[in-house]
Amino acid sequence: MKNISELQDIATQIRRDVLRMINSCQSGHPGGSLGCADLFTALYFNTMNAAPETFAREGRGEDMFFLSIGHIAPVWYSALARRGYFDIKELSTLRQLGSRLQGHPSYHSNLPGVRAASGSLGQGMSVAIGAALAKKLNGDSNLVFSLHGDGEVEEGQIWEAAMFAGANGVDNLISIIDNNGVQIDGRCKDVCGVVNLKQKFLSFGWDVLECDGNDMQTLLNTLEECKQHAHLGKPVMLVMKTQMGKGVDFMEDNNGWHGKAPNDEQMQNALSQLKETLGDY
Amino acid sequence: MKEYKILGEKDTRSGFAEGLLEAGRENENVVALCADLTPSVRMDLFAKEFPERFFQTGIAESNMVSIASGMALSGKVAFVGSFAAFSTGRTYDQIRQSVAYSDCNVKIAGSHAGITLGEDGATHQILEDIGLMRMMPNMVVINPCDFNQTKQATLAAARYNGPVYLRYGRPKVPVFIPEDMPFEIGKAITLNEGKDVSIFATGHLVWQALEACKQLEAEGINAEIINIHTIKPLDGKAVLNSVQKTGCAVSCEEHMYNGGLGDAIAQLLVRNHPAPMEFVGIDDEFGQSGKPMELMKHYHLMAEDIVLAAKKAINRK
Numbered sequence: 050m051k052n053i054s055e056l057q058d059i060a061t062q063i064r065r066d067v068l069r070m071i072n073s074c075q076s077g078h079p080g081g082s083l084g085c086a087d088l089f090t091a092l093y094f095n096t097m098n099a100a101p102e103t104f105a106r107e108g109r110g111e112d113m114f115f116l117s118i119g120h121i122a123p124v125w126y127s128a129l130a131r132r133g134y135f136d137i138k139e140l141s142t143l144r145q146l147g148s149r150l151q152g153h154p155s156y157h158s159n160l161p162g163v164r165a166a167s168g169s170l171g172q173g174m175s176v177a178i179g180a181a182l183a184k185k186l187n188g189d190s191n192l193v194f195s196l197h198g199d200g201e202v203e204e205g206q207i208w209e210a211a212m213f214a215g216a217n218g219v220d221n222l223i224s225i226i227d228n229n230g231v232q233i234d235g236r237c238k239d240v241c242g243v244v245n246l247k248q249k250f251l252s253f254g255w256d257v258l259e260c261d262g263n264d265m266q267t268l269l270n271t272l273e274e275c276k277q278h279a280h281l282g283k284p285v286m287l288v289m290k291t292q293m294g295k296g297v298d299f300m301e302d303n304n305g306w307h308g309k310a311p312n313d314e315q316m317q318n319a320l321s322q323l324k325e326t327l328g329d330y
Numbered sequence: 331m332k333e334y335k336i337l338g339e340k341d342t343r344s345g346f347a348e349g350l351l352e353a354g355r356e357n358e359n360v361v362a363l364c365a366d367l368t369p370s371v372r373m374d375l376f377a378k379e380f381p382e383r384f385f386q387t388g389i390a391e392s393n394m395v396s397i398a399s400g401m402a403l404s405g406k407v408a409f410v411g412s413f414a415a416f417s418t419g420r421t422y423d424q425i426r427q428s429v430a431y432s433d434c435n436v437k438i439a440g441s442h443a444g445i446t447l448g449e450d451g452a453t454h455q456i457l458e459d460i461g462l463m464r465m466m467p468n469m470v471v472i473n474p475c476d477f478n479q480t481k482q483a484t485l486a487a488a489r490y491n492g493p494v495y496l497r498y499g500r501p502k503v504p505v506f507i508p509e510d511m512p513f514e515i516g517k518a519i520t521l522n523e524g525k526d527v528s529i530f531a532t533g534h535l536v537w538q539a540l541e542a543c544k545q546l547e548a549e550g551i552n553a554e555i556i557n558i559h560t561i562k563p564l565d566g567k568a569v570l571n572s573v574q575k576t577g578c579a580v581s582c583e584e585h586m587y588n589g590g591l592g593d594a595i596a597q598l599l600v601r602n603h604p605a606p607m608e609f610v611g612i613d614d615e616f617g618q619s620g621k622p623m624e625l626m627k628h629y630h631l632m633a634e635d636i637v638l639a640a641k642k643a644i645n646r647k
Contacts, residue, residue: 106403107403156403166431167427171392172392172396172424173396175399175424179398179401179402179408186383187404209390209392216388
């Protein structure tokens, strides 16, 4: 088990990876990736029971993770590589022709750690429910995690999934919403009235927790709490408050950095704010 | 010509029901999901015998397809069922991303396909579904012709590892395929050998093609009738061998010209063996309410229409 300081170092290195990957191909989504670096570190290095060395798609006997907001693939790829799913050198191939690190995650490209494609928004909660139901049929008591965006909940399928999971007591599912409050066209509350997420999910029959998603200790504690709430008859939702672009001052809380690559000068500025802790790839 | 006896009148959806039940008995990993149409799309037999493996998703087809994908990637053989209009058209993006592109072992069951859905009208009569599913990489498309073949096709789909679209219908139609006739995905069935024209038919139009064959025979025309139950992958060898022999072709389907069986055959012929070809199908229009057979006549999908198309193709040789 890693201590807080070690986990924070991993998250910082993941942020460096994200910036270098996106700068290198001059394409990708840094904002949400940086905001979720702490979560991915917590999940893969502490919370989840995952087996990188023997990765199998069916995920029997281990926890499973589904990224519904496929555009933040860079942070997931970095976490997977740093956790040992594949060599960190491969991070340099993001979005290049023939790479397993597709612009949005793909099972088709055989990247260990990825079980389903995502990118077209709104589908991942349903896919995670399917995996959770299969675990129940298989008598596997491990958990299924999924990550969503607060802009993504504008997709109707999220609410189809939320209604189904609540009605059917899919209580081995822990879904997380990255509640950074911004999306491409502006503030989520202005774009389509994304407010009161906690109340919305409570009314759909979920158990709902909230926390600061950029404070490692709080995040670890709350994820443990989520696990304690599992297997009690209700699906579990964690509404996680984060800052888009967290860790790089000029990107923080700025929707302009949702899907824009930093140029070399901007990257140097950004990297100067993030210590190289584990060694760049 | 070879005689095919009518063994009874049954709906193809009931063939699906029996096939799914048998698949469930054969493999405990088979699961079924339905969006509030369980008796209509005939998942009822499976749901009754295997309640723990049946999942009611409510009227939420997109969610249903994506849940099936999650179950499939966890090792299940997941059947999803709705009317073909909803199980393909409404969920195209979910099938594309979560099923076909994600290599998931999901079987999309499309009941009430085509014009013979009847009285409910154009909103429910999808005529584009073969095209939609055919365009998708990694997707197998099967449109069986009667009760017995639908049962066989359902079992074959369950045994096949990968995404399948299984299209079947609502009304009672003649049962004429013998129960013991072999069925193999991607392998066309020659129902009658002939030398003057190749008639390729799928779904409900296979029986009409056999009726047309009789009428043509009475006029001294010897038609080859080939049942293309699997539209993708198309049995190209069977199609080319036949057209090389007869010199012309007719395609017959309860579907738009665009994207359907005819399109698939025409593409193959143009590339390999250009020959005169006629299409029996629906020409770029929506359907409407009516009785199934009234609609078949109105949209020129009957045996006499196939006879006219065959003669036209022969005259163009």
